[in-house]
Amino acid sequence: MAGSASSTGDSPNPTGLVRLNLPTPRNWDRRLRLACLAAICLAGIVALLLAPRVPLGPGYHDFADKRTMWGLPNALDVLSNLPFCIAGVWGLVWLLGRSGRSAFVDPRERVPWLIFFAGVTLTGAGSWWYHMAPSDRRLPWDLLPMTCSFMSIVVVTYMERVNLRAGYVALVPMLVLGASSVVYWRVTAALGHGDYKFYLFVQFFSPVVLVLLIALFPPRYTGMRWLALAFGLYVAAKIFETWDYSFYRHLRHTVSGHSLKHATAGVACWCILEMLRRRRVVAASRVAAEPHAAYHRTGLTLSR
Numbered sequence: 001m002a003g004s005a006s007s008t009g010d011s012p013n014p015t016g017l018v019r020l021n022l023p024t025p026r027n028w029d030r031r032l033r034l035a036c037l038a039a040i041c042l043a044g045i046v047a048l049l050l051a052p053r054v055p056l057g058p059g060y061h062d063f064a065d066k067r068t069m070w071g072l073p074n075a076l077d078v079l080s081n082l083p084f085c086i087a088g089v090w091g092l093v094w095l096l097g098r099s100g101r102s103a104f105v106d107p108r109e110r111v112p113w114l115i116f117f118a119g120v121t122l123t124g125a126g127s128w129w130y131h132m133a134p135s136d137r138r139l140p141w142d143l144l145p146m147t148c149s150f151m152s153i154v155v156v157t158y159m160e161r162v163n164l165r166a167g168y169v170a171l172v173p174m175l176v177l178g179a180s181s182v183v184y185w186r187v188t189a190a191l192g193h194g195d196y197k198f199y200l201f202v203q204f205f206s207p208v209v210l211v212l213l214i215a216l217f218p219p220r221y222t223g224m225r226w227l228a229l230a231f232g233l234y235v236a237a238k239i240f241e242t243w244d245y246s247f248y249r250h251l252r253h254t255v256s257g258h259s260l261k262h263a264t265a266g267v268a269c270w271c272i273l274e275m276l277r278r279r280r281v282v283a284a285s286r287v288a289a290e291p292h293a294a295y296h297r298t299g300l301t302l303s304r
Contacts, residue, residue, distance in 0.1 A: 025216050033216040034162075040212060044205050054197035056189070061134035064248035065256035077131040080259040081124040083266020088121025091273045105220060105281060108168045112156035113276065115175070119148035120269045127262065136189055140182050143199060147178030150206040153272075157210055161217035178202050207231070223279030226271050233268035237261045 025033065069075035094100045095114050104110050122145035130142040151174040159167030181198035188195045211231075214224070240247060240261040247257035 026218050028216075037209075037212055037216060041209065044201070044208070048197065048201045048205075051197055053193065053195045054200060055194050056136070056196055061136075061139075063131075063134065063256065063258050064245040065253075065259060073133065074131050076255060076259040077262070078128050080262035081127045081131070081266075083263050084120050084124030084127065084269065087266055087269035087273060088117045088119075088124060091117030091269070091276075092121065094273065094277065099277070103276060103279075106164055108164065109156060109159055111168070112152040112159065112171055115152040115171075116149050116156070117269075117273070119145045119152065121145075123149065124266070136186075136194075140186050143182045143185075144179055147182060147199070147202055148175055150202055151175050151178040154206050154209050154213075157213045160220045161213055207234070219282060221279040221281055223275040226275030226278065230268040230271035230275070233264050233271065237265040237268065240264060 025036075028036075063074065063077055065076050066074055067076070072078055092114065095110055095117065100110065101107070123142070126141035126143075126145050130138040132138075152171070155167050155171045155174050158170070181202045184198050185194055185196050214227075238261070240257040242257070244257035244261075247260060248255070
């Protein structure tokens with residue numbers, strides 16, 4: 001029996017497990033992948049339109065840490081926005097410098113990243129202003145820049161993985177769509193029936209689309225570990241935000257969940273900058289500026 005494996009020419013499998021070479025989503029037919037992306041986006045939009053109105057909760061502007069320090073009201077919720085400002089300005093400086101200008105296969109890819117880090121910087125400033133005196137009137141200054149960052153990172157991922165030209169054309173409409181979600185809430189709130197659901201859709205469906213793009217389409221660049229770390233920090237930030245009072249209580253009133261949310265999300269933005277600074281072009285992507293063209297011309301599958 002010991003010689004049977006060698007007589008048949010079969011290599012031994014030390015684990016004794018059957019190996020299955022199942023096709024990954026990135027190996028599906030391109031039209032099928034695009035159809036999956038379109039179907040999920042369409043389903044999300046239909047669900048949004050059918051969803052009931054979502055007003056701001058009565059305690060939306062009621063944050064756990066209301067301490068005044070150094071004459072600054074809500075001091076830690078205000079000061080914890082500094083990581084946004086630092087990461088945003090740092091990202092803009094790098095993108096506008098020599099290294100940033102030469103870091104992309106196509107110079108059009110740099111535009112959404114400039115908008116992303118401009119949005120991060122303005123989020124820090126807008127959130128600083130909002131948390132000085134939280135109210136409906138100040139809230140748009142906090143939300144509007146965030147929609148720019150959400151939309152721009154989805155668009156640039158589409159550009160890098162699916163179709164550069166189509167993504168670039170869609171950039172401005174997507175930014176307008178994101179900003180419109182905040183305008184819609186503000187107008188409906190002024191009319192006495194504020195509806196927050198469109199902004200929530202922008203905030204929470206954008207990561208869903210981002211994950212779909214990453215799962216379905218091969219990358220043009222390396223560095224996905226940094227993006228995964230940023231995503232994990234974003235999830236942690238939402239947890240801190242949701243249990244603002246609980247964290248404040250369990251941390252003996254030293255820091256609140258909302259302050260931790262700001263700091264964690266700011267570090268996530270820095271991780272995205274590190275991804276851009278450290279990543280390299282995947283070899284097969286050098287064939288063409290648009291990844292999908294490279295696939296069809298070479299038959300190569302890009303890997304991380």
